[in-house]
Amino acid sequence: MATVSFAARDSRTMLRRNLKKALRYPSLTLTVVIMPLMMLLLFNYAFGTALGTGINQLPTGSGDYIDYLAPxxxxxxxxxGALTTAISVCVDKTEGIVNRFRTMxxxxxxxxxxxxxxSVIQTMTSIALVIGVALLMGFRPNATPVEWLAAVGLLALLTSALTWVCAGIGLVAKTVESASNIPMPLTFLPFLGSAIVPTDSMPTGLRWFAEYQPFTPxxxxxxxxxxxxxIGSSAVIALAWCLGLALVGHVWARRAFKAGAKR
Incomplete structure (x- = not known):
């Protein structure tokens, strides 16, 4: 019990350190938030009419393209948001603070x-901001409180999974630049799913990839x-992807951290 208590105390100290660092240097967090907001504005106002017209069955709600786009x-x-973890972990590693922590x-x-x-706290805050902007733009969900809770829980689980993966990337990356570039495909992979248009409208090869990649379900x-x-079977598949990514990311990050201590 004492070991668990000490680990929890040290983790709270590290959490406080990272949150204070994020408050003092908010540029990285703001940059990550700006990208989804720009995409939301661009696709809804610049392409929304054309894309919305081409979609035969829009989701229930206001009937606008924003309802399809926002999720x-x-x-x-x-x-x-997961990108910030890879960068911040790599910064600590390259600046030598990780080696200092290992001696303490x-x-x-x-x-x-x-x-x-x-990172999960920062990312969920960013998600709340994007949801708020989407609501101002006309996004009209008809979910019950339980469904809202389930949606937020799924987003939190996905965020945790991707954050562990990016923590591993930050530990194995040689430079901060590579730590910021390696996870970049994760940001745009939803576009190769059903984020913008239904997968049924895609060519055969791309449709197959879009339907079986993790973000579509x-x-x-x-x-x-x-x-x-x-929803069909998408919920089960989504949970399986999130749990699988979380497990792989957690094991990888822990092993990468231990491997760095032996060098």
Whole structure:
């Protein structure tokens, strides 16, 4: 019990450190938030009429393209937020602070825990901001409180999973630049799913990829929870992807951290 208590205390200290660092240097967080907001504005106002007209069955709600678009862009906020973890972990590694932590009598797991929990808090705050802007633009979900809670829980689970993966990327990246570039495909992978248009409208090869990549079932589950569209097996597949990514990311990050201590 004492070991667990010390680990929790050290993790809280690391979390406080990372949150204070984010408040003092907000440029990275703001940059990550701006990208989904720009995409939301661009696709809704510049392409919304053309894309909305081409979609035969819009989700229930106001009937506008924003109802179809918003869940995918909100998910993009989760993928963008994970980038901050890779960068911040790599910065600590390249500046030598990680080696300093290793010589101190603290829980070795607290370094990664503090980064991951801090990033999840920042990303969920960014997601709330994107949801608020989407509501101002006309996004009209008809979800019950329980469905809202399920949607937020799914986003939190996805954010945690991607954050652990990006923590591993930050530990193995040689430079901060590579740490920021390696996870970049995660940000745009939702566009190769059903974030912008239904997968049925895509060419055969791209449609196959879009239907079987991890973000499409997550987007469809969010749409179903918020707008009452059919979910089918998407919820189970979405949970499986999130849990699988979380497990792989957690194991990878822990091993990468231990491997760095042996060098």
């Amino acid at each position: 995918g862009i909100i998910l993009m906020a989760a993928t963008s 009598p603290i829980s070795q797991a607290s370094f990664l825990t503090g980064h991951v929990v801090g 997550i987007i469809e589950t969010l749409r179903g929870l918020w707008l009452g569209t059919g």
